[in-house]
Amino acid sequence: MEYAVSVHDLVKSYGGTRAVDGVSFDVALGETFGLLGANGAGKTTTLECLLGVRRPDAGSAAILGMDPRTQRKELFRRVGVQFQEARYQDKITVDELCRATRALYREADDPARLLARFGLGDVRAQAVESLSGGQRQRLFVVLALIPRPEVVFLDELTTGLDVKARRDVWKLLREMRQQGMTIVLTSHFMDEVEELCDRVAILCAGRIVFSGTVPEAVASGPFGSLEEAYLAYAEPADAADAVEPATPATAGTVATPSTAAALGTPATAESPEGGTRESL
Numbered sequence: 647m648e649y650a651v652s653v654h655d656l657v658k659s660y661g662g663t664r665a666v667d668g669v670s671f672d673v674a675l676g677e678t679f680g681l682l683g684a685n686g687a688g689k690t691t692t693l694e695c696l697l698g699v700r701r702p703d704a705g706s707a708a709i710l711g712m713d714p715r716t717q718r719k720e721l722f723r724r725v726g727v728q729f730q731e732a733r734y735q736d737k738i739t740v741d742e743l744c745r746a747t748r749a750l751y752r753e754a755d756d757p758a759r760l761l762a763r764f765g766l767g768d769v770r771a772q773a774v775e776s777l778s779g780g781q782r783q784r785l786f787v788v789l790a791l792i793p794r795p796e797v798v799f800l801d802e803l804t805t806g807l808d809v810k811a812r813r814d815v816w817k818l819l820r821e822m823r824q825q826g827m828t829i830v831l832t833s834h835f836m837d838e839v840e841e842l843c844d845r846v847a848i849l850c851a852g853r854i855v856f857s858g859t860v861p862e863a864v865a866s867g868p869f870g871s872l873e874e875a876y877l878a879y880a881e882p883a884d885a886a887d888a889v890e891p892a893t894p895a896t897a898g899t900v901a902t903p904s905t906a907a908a909l910g911t912p913a914t915a916e917s918p919e920g921g922t923r924e925s926l
C-alpha cells in the first residue's frame with residue numbers, strides 16, 4: 647500500500663532533550679490524521695523532521711514515497727505546509743505574499759481564486775500584519791494550497807481563532823478532504839480533532855502512546871469523551887485519578903499512560919545539529 651506519509655523510528659534530540667523518541671506512524675492517502683500531545687510533546691519537531699527542515703538523529707520519513715531531504719524539490723511541488731510561525735517580510739501585502747509564493751511553483755493554483763474561496767478577496771491589498779488572527783490563519787491555508795498539494799501539513803492552524811473563525815476553517819478543511827487531499831494536522835482542541843480526524847496519534851514525551859481512530863481512543867478505557875482519553879494519555883502525571891485504559895483487543899494501539907509517564911525525557915548525546923531549523 648502506498649502511504650501519503652510514512653515515519654519510522656524517528657529520533658531527534660536538542661542537546662540533552664530527546665524531543666522525538668522513536669516515533670513511527672503511517673498516513674493513508676486521503677486521510678485526515680491528527681498528531682496530538684501536550685506542549686513540548688514533540689509534535690512540531692516530528693513534523694519538521696518529516697518535512698526535512700530538521701535532520702533527525704535516527705529513523706526515516708517519506709512523503710508520497712519521497713525522501714524529504716534528498717527529493718526536496720519534487721516533494722514541495724506536491725506538498726503544502728503551514729507552520730505555527732510563518733515568516734514573511736514586514737509590510738508585505740496579502741497579494742504580494744501570494745504572488746511571491748506562486749512564483750515558486752510551476753503549476754500553482756490561482757491565488758485570487760483561493761483568496762476569494764477563503765473569504766479574503768476584500769483584504770488582498772492589505773498588509774499581512776494588519777489582518778485579524780482569523781484572516782491571517784486563513785491566509786496561511788491559502789499559501790499552503792497554492793502549490794495544489796496532494797498532502798497538506800497544518801500545525802495548530804486554529805489556535806487563537808474565535809469560534810466562528812474556527813468553524814469556517816473546519817468547513818474548508820472538510821472540503822479539502824472531500825477533494826481527496828491528505829491532511830496532517832496538530833491541534834490542542836479535541837472537539838476539532840473529533841470533527842476532522844479519521845485517525846490520531848497521541849505523543850507523550852516524544853513517544854506515541856496511542857494511535858487509532860477517535861472512537862477507538864474513547865473505547866480504550868473508561869472514558870466518556872476523547873478529551874478524557876487524551877488527558878489520560880497525554881498528561882499521565884496529572885491523571886492520577888484517571889483509570890488506566892485497557893488495551894483494545896482489535897483496534898487502536900496503546901502504550902498505557904503510566905508507561906508513558908515513566909518514559910520521561912532521557913538525556914542523550916548532543917545532536918550535531920541542535921536547534922537549527924532549515925528553511926523550506
Ligand SMILES: Nc1ncnc2c1ncn2[C@@H]1O[C@H](COP(=O)(O)OP(=O)(O)OP(=O)(O)O)[C@@H](O)[C@H]1O
Pocket residue numbers: 660663664665683684685686687688689690691692920921922
Ligand atoms: N529549537 C529548539 N532548541 C531546543 N529545544 C527545542 C527546540 N525546539 C523544541 N525544543 C524542545 O523539544 C521538545 C519538543 O518541542 P516541540 O516544539 O516539538 O513540541 P510540540 O509538541 O510541538 O509543542 P507545542 O504544542 O508547544 O507546540 C520540547 O521540550 C521543546 O522545549
